[in-house]
Amino acid sequence: MAPYDTPTASRRAFLAGSGGLVVAAVLPLKGRAQSGAARAFTPLAGEEGYAPNAFLRIGSDNIVTILIKHIEFGQGPWTGLATLVADELDADWSQIRAEHAPANAALYGNAVLGGIQGTGGSTAIAASFMIMRQAGAAAKAMLVAAAAEAWSVSAAEISVSKGMISHPATGRTGAFGEFAEAAAAQTAPENPVLKTPDQFVYIGKDMPKLDTGAKSTGAAMFTLDVYRENMQTVVVERPKKFGAKPASFDDAGARAVPGVVDVKQLSAGVAVYAQNTYAALKARKALDVAWDDSEAETRSTEALAQERLERARQRGAVANELGDVDQALSGAETVLEAEYVFPYLVHAPMEPLDAVIARGADGGVDVWMGSQIQTLDQGTVAAVCSVDPSMVRINTMLAGGSFGRRAQPTSHVAAEAAEAFMAAGGETPIKVMWTREDDIRGGYYRPLIAHRLRGGLDGGGNIIAWEQVVAGQSFAAGTPFEPMMIQNGIDSTMLEGASVLPYHMPNFNVSLHIINNPVPTLWWRSVGHTHTGYAVETFIDELLEKAGKDPVEGRLALMSDPKDARLAGVLRKASEMAGGMSAPQGRARGVAAVESFSSYVAQIAEVSLENGAPRVHKVWCAVDCGVPVNPNVIRAQMEGGIGYGLNAVLFNELALADGGAVVQSNFHDYRALRISEMPDVEVEIIPSVEPPTGVGEPGLPPIGPAVANAVRKLTGKTPRRLPMIKSMGA
Amino acid sequence: MKFVINVNKEQRTVDVDPDTPLLWVLRDEMRLTGTKFGCGVAQCGACTVHVDGAPRRACVTPVSAVEGGEVVTIEGLAGAEADAVREAWAEYDTPQCGYCQSGQIMTAVALLSAKPNVTDADIDNALAGNICRCATYVRIRKAVKAASAKLGG
Structure with missing residues (x-):
């Protein structure tokens, strides 16, 4: 078995909870933002109150509650992380529950993200594989020790299966709950023995998701569903142009709306405070705000695209090179050039941004939100409210999607909630709510990016040169993530998937222009791979076609480096699943393969044209993400990544008109993929004993280029300006 | 008022x-x-x-x-159609983020109450107004068909 190269717990501490066993692990962290002490957690009314600064607790009622340090917004960490604990604990799946852990970087920091508590980069399983298993194994060892003591038998003679502890020799049996309290008094094992893969009972199986039931009855609680006594709802009238500020406003009409409590200017705009949501929305419409546009972005996205394209025609800061690309291109038999434009994209999660904030009885501050980077949100609220971070309790809520939108290096939603709260006196509970219009027009988009590629073939059809220039905004600059993401003028997230290719190129040059402007941008599901995957995989497909080579065999022949063996594996598997690249009359198949976040995905899409626009009928998808913890979640994430990616490449562009105002405002003009547009998807997972890697993002990058490559077969042209319906005139 | x-x-x-x-x-x-x-x-x-x-x-x-x-x-929401839909939702573990799922289920139950025996086209027509940004559509389609089968459709 391959060693699992994932973070492990360095020291374990076991704390007695009220009436149960609580297992905590202190993680090896570097540079964590702050060390949150163990503190009381204020749960929502009606919930049981423990101090859950740990990974699991076992109640005397036999319920095993797993504390999940990653936010659940659909990618499955509740079920995935709980599976790891339940397996090592030998619990029965029916006794397993999950809830979000509190904000505490010391306990719950993500070693893959530099020690802060947060979710991103498809790291939840990779960062937790060993830690959560150790937590389960340690808890089991302590339960066994407690039972051994109670029964006066040797611990070695005790076995545990499906939530039952038994001593076969004497016929004694007991459930976890009976020993929870006694187990808490046991000494923690330094190195709990972990199972070997052949002993896994849940890992690798389609365990039912823990949140499906509550999400089918309306019982699942999201931030918008949090109500506090005397709570006021706040909506903010925001500038129409990025970088504009309120110059003056007339709030007489707004204040006349029954239920309106106050109107105040905040950093983000003009805020209406009301006793109910409808009054807030109605009053906001009645506001008359004059804006100062002197520092606003007033150019259109068309102008911004041209600026980026012009820059991309010159080489930028070189991120990687090999050989002499200029010489190779000038000596090439055939040179292919291509320019691409990738538009601003909105994440548009189903639940718009929101947060609830209230004063705690101890003078601290309670926050309920879909917090994706708890440590930053906690620190930001603390700063705005002038309390110690240890006095800010972030109650991470289930969130209605994110796709990157809730991972805010600037913590702007937490900041807005805290500012609205403090501006109203810092005592009255406040719910800040964004509408869909706020969401579509509120920025933090996938950046507008241009690429220019040049490729050269020799007389024998070999690719001898590859040059790629990327130009666009970096969202890392000026944030806590800058040191991690930007080095020597290169933002690595803008070139991931381009600076190192899976294809051998004897002469190679990749460079970058960072061009910043006032439109706020952000990571968007699969980040740089959203554009690099598309550019690389459509361009290689065209070069192979020019060389007279098969798209699958041609790619495989270029994957000569051992690091590319797993990508080659998924490509072969997808081709085998689809039965090759030939399609029925009127349809065409396109292929693409992309490694992202250390997972490998290949897809083949079967496409036809309907009224000039692509219609995707079927997608075959092969994925290699190491040990598959929950195959059903992996398949769901491939389906979801395909749907989300397809949505964007087919339909989506966030445009600014001349003058800088956003053109789109809601789902009627920022089109969302509908059920009737979703292709049939078939997924196969490569069996593996490699360390598990993520699946939230990697399903996305190949779908755009796979569809584009099929479109080229149907129309003779690669859509190089997205979305496809725009460049295809459909 | x-x-x-x-x-x-x-x-x-x-x-x-x-x-x-x-x-x-x-x-x-x-x-x-x-x-x-x-x-x-x-x-x-x-x-x-x-x-x-x-x-x-x-x-x-x-x-x-x-x-x-x-x-x-x-x-x-209750009744034979609701039970069949929720059972099928669990069978396919349909929800991801879950935020749109109340609306998906309300629409699916209304569809099956009106027409227990549904085709793919019926599902597409009835549910085309319910957006799921997680794109759980593959499973919604399978689950509605499974519920339809359970209802004897």
Whole structure:
């Protein structure tokens, strides 16, 4: 078995909870933002109150509650992380529950993200594989020790299966709950023995998701569903142009709306405070705000695209090179050039941004939100409210999607909630709510990016040169993530998937222009791979076609480096699943393969044209993400990544008109993929004993280029300006 | 202004602005938070409820329009179709983030109540107004068909 190269717990501490066993692990962290002490957690009314600064607790009622340090917004960490604990604990799946852990970087920091508590980069399983298993194994060892003591038998003679502890020799049996309290008094094992893969009972199986039931009855609680006594709802009238500020406003009409409590200017705009949501929305419409546009972005996205394209025609800061690309291109038999434009994209999660904030009885501050980077949100609220971070309790809520939108290096939603709260006196509970219009027009988009590629073939059809220039905004600059993401003028997230290719190129040059402007941008599901995957995989497909080579065999022949063996594996598997690249009359198949976040995905899409626009009928998808913890979640994430990616490449562009105002405002003009547009998807997972890697993002990058490559077969042209319906005139 | 409305088989009195959308009456006044806000303009279907058995977008339905009608939300949804749909939802582990799922289920149950034996085209037509940004559509389609089969369709 391959060693699992994932973070492990360095020291374990076991704390007695009220009436149960609580297992905590202190993680090896570097540079964590702050060390949150163990503190009381204020749960929502009606919930049981423990101090859950740990990974699991076992109640005397036999319920095993797993504390999940990653936010659940659909990618499955509740079920995935709980599976790891339940397996090592030998619990029965029916006794397993999950809830979000509190904000505490010391306990719950993500070693893959530099020690802060947060979710991103498809790291939840990779960062937790060993830690959560150790937590389960340690808890089991302590339960066994407690039972051994109670029964006066040797611990070695005790076995545990499906939530039952038994001593076969004497016929004694007991459930976890009976020993929870006694187990808490046991000494923690330094190195709990972990199972070997052949002993896994849940890992690798389609365990039912823990949140499906509550999400089918309306019982699942999201931030918008949090109500506090005397709570006021706040909506903010925001500038129409990025970088504009309120110059003056007339709030007489707004204040006349029954239920309106106050109107105040905040950093983000003009805020209406009301006793109910409808009054807030109605009053906001009645506001008359004059804006100062002197520092606003007033150019259109068309102008911004041209600026980026012009820059991309010159080489930028070189991120990687090999050989002499200029010489190779000038000596090439055939040179292919291509320019691409990738538009601003909105994440548009189903639940718009929101947060609830209230004063705690101890003078601290309670926050309920879909917090994706708890440590930053906690620190930001603390700063705005002038309390110690240890006095800010972030109650991470289930969130209605994110796709990157809730991972805010600037913590702007937490900041807005805290500012609205403090501006109203810092005592009255406040719910800040964004509408869909706020969401579509509120920025933090996938950046507008241009690429220019040049490729050269020799007389024998070999690719001898590859040059790629990327130009666009970096969202890392000026944030806590800058040191991690930007080095020597290169933002690595803008070139991931381009600076190192899976294809051998004897002469190679990749460079970058960072061009910043006032439109706020952000990571968007699969980040740089959203554009690099598309550019690389459509361009290689065209070069192979020019060389007279098969798209699958041609790619495989270029994957000569051992690091590319797993990508080659998924490509072969997808081709085998689809039965090759030939399609029925009127349809065409396109292929693409992309490694992202250390997972490998290949897809083949079967496409036809309907009224000039692509219609995707079927997608075959092969994925290699190491040990598959929950195959059903992996398949769901491939389906979801395909749907989300397809949505964007087919339909989506966030445009600014001349003058800088956003053109789109809601789902009627920022089109969302509908059920009737979703292709049939078939997924196969490569069996593996490699360390598990993520699946939230990697399903996305190949779908755009796979569809584009099929479109080229149907129309003779690669859509190089997205979305496809725009460049295809459909 | 006072309104008496029947929600989940209970008569409820609320005192709100007459143009208040049913969505905010359900959520803010009755704390029936299973009905979600997604767009506010009847584009996404997250706020779907049943009014007299038919799916309606609560975000654009003024409370004054449902006086005398019977409103059912996800919390009050019951019966053979609801059971079959929820069972099928569990079988396929359909939800991801879950935020749109109340609306998806309300629409699916209304479809199956009207037509137990559904085709792919029926599902596409009935559910095309319910957006799922997680794209759980593959499973929604399978689950609705499974529910239809269970209902003898």
